[in-house]
Amino acid sequence: MTSDIHAYLDAHRRDLIAELIGWVRIRSVAGLPERAVEVLRSANWLAGQLRDLGFPEVQVWNREGAPAVYAQWCEAPDAPTVLIYSHHDVRAAKDEQWEETPPFEPAERGGRVYGRGTSDAKGQVLAHLWGIRAHLAATGRSAPAVNIKLLVEGEEEAGSPQLSELLDEHRPTADLVLFSDTLLWHREHPALCLGVRGMISAQIEVYGPLRDVHSGAVSGPAPNPVVELSRLIAALHDDKGRVTLPGFYDDVTEPSERFRPELAALPYSDEDWLARSETRSVGGEEGFTVLERLWARPAVEVLTVAAGDLTGASRAAVPAVASASLSIRTVPGQRIAGVAAQLRKWVADTIGDRVEYQLTVSEETAQEPYRTPPEHPAVAVLDAAMRDGFGRPVGRMGNAGGGPAELLARKLDAPVLFFGTGLPEDRWHDSDESVAVEVLLAGAATLAGFWSRLAEATPAPARK
Structure with a gap:
């Protein structure tokens, strides 16, 4: 047949x-x-x-x-x-x-x-x-x-x-x-x-000056939301590629004993992966193979960052708002509500006190x-x-x-x-x-x- x-x-x-x-x-x-x-x-x-x-x-x-x-x-x-x-x-x-x-x-x-x-x-x-x-x-x-x-x-x-x-x-x-x-x-x-993997989306807006302000008039003492957002994003991962949200890995269920050998059996090379994925270089959590990072480990990615004059001529102003969208990929053991709570606490504890912010976690469209x-x-x-x-x-x-x-x-x-x-x-x-x-x-x-x-x-x- x-x-x-x-x-x-x-x-x-x-x-x-x-x-x-x-x-x-x-x-x-x-x-x-x-x-x-x-x-x-x-x-x-x-x-x-x-x-x-x-x-x-x-x-x-x-x-x-x-x-x-x-x-x-x-x-x-x-x-x-x-x-x-x-x-x-x-x-x-x-x-x-x-x-x-x-x-x-x-x-x-x-x-x-x-x-x-x-x-x-x-x-x-x-x-x-x-x-x-x-x-x-x-x-x-x-x-x-x-x-x-x-x-x-x-x-x-x-x-x-x-x-x-x-x-x-x-x-x-x-x-x-x-x-x-x-x-x-x-x-x-x-x-x-x-x-x-599961997926949780989040959006963060960081507020600095009350309006866009000419940088020549306030540069130095003014709070810059782009700088603060950049610092926050940079703090999402440590120097070993691990996500820094407190408790993020506590509930991760390890894959079965047979799954890691099964992944290792797939034909893989960095050269082939980089050519097919067009991702330029390999990074991520140390201690795991690329395929394990893809399919068995959680991850946090930054998908968009926006601030200032994105199109047209620059006004040379310190922007009032900077925003970023995050995508959190979860694995068995992790739950939407728990990861959302971890993100909210981490942002509150990490962001500087010279700015204000709003964090929106889209739990209604999240997927386990x-x-x-x-x-x-x-x-x-x-x-x-x-x-x-x-x-x-x-x-x-x-x-x-x-x-x-x-x-x-x-x-x-x-x-x-x-x-x-x-x-x-x-x-x-x-x-x-x-x-x-x-x-x-x-x-x-x-x-x-x-x-x-x-x-x-x-x-x-x-x-x-």
Whole structure:
């Protein structure tokens, strides 16, 4: 059956690319009121594709301008039920920073499709659709071998603020969640993701003079919020790369004894990592490998800093306000409320008394970390499907970013398994985002085989 799956997908390569290009042309940018209608168009585009594929039940849950697509195909009463999760909204893009193609005028070249959302995450969703098509074609079935539900939300890039209420309102059920908004390690060395870090966003504003003041009149005695904010940011890490928030590491759960050797088994070199990630140099917490820092250790990053005359001619003034946005990545054991409290106390204890400040921690859109139970039977099933899909041995990895995996696991009372088709070099959230077509095809082949293997491995009647 594996050869039939690959033959089917190879024959439909151009169709997959055409669908991806058509979908990416829809500017479904999250969080921009002027793009709200395009997010709805994106949802309706996907809903139409699902109906054409054969899903008997397809709905668009358009809750407060963030349309999610829900579909189900449940015609296998003796098989498990799997809910696929992903998203169709995308990050904003600045045309002038894109060199390969305008972000919403996608193009294929060199085996990659360029455009905003090609990898994160419209390409991942289409890998699922083509995986189902290939599964049906190779098996001759009229419906999937397992019960498939699909939830593709429209505000993941804004932190999924309404997802919890959507789940409470509609109460979908499943035996397993397949989360598809993650990366693979390398196109030649696929790895099965076993967890995601959590995420907490924070914004700090530091106030100096009561208004922007000419530096020639007050320079010296005036409090400078840029200097104070810079000092605060510099104090976030010590000379060993460790985060200095008191108690930050106290609740960190160490990964299993087998996880560190599994990470060490992945092919890694600084040269390859720097070339693919375009990060210039390697840093971070001493005592851990780069992959452990990415997937098993918490981190704090500064994403934006703003003050003074950012555009136009300088007024040579000491600014009244300086601001910065922080992203805190957490790991199992850490909790949103605890880390938020640590940050608030640290800022209060560290900032100078010549300025005032306001710290906003976005706990309502924060996401807890999640790890897949490593002994769950579906892990071995997906491993085998990936070996067939990619034609290579499969390693183990984590995901450096976050996502609502813990929320889905808690609300559905079901374990979460991860499978994505992104790569570090795909430039998520950056200019010239792209996806490797061969990886999409290998991902679709993986999923096509996964459904048959899962049905064979878990023949007991579904619970939900």
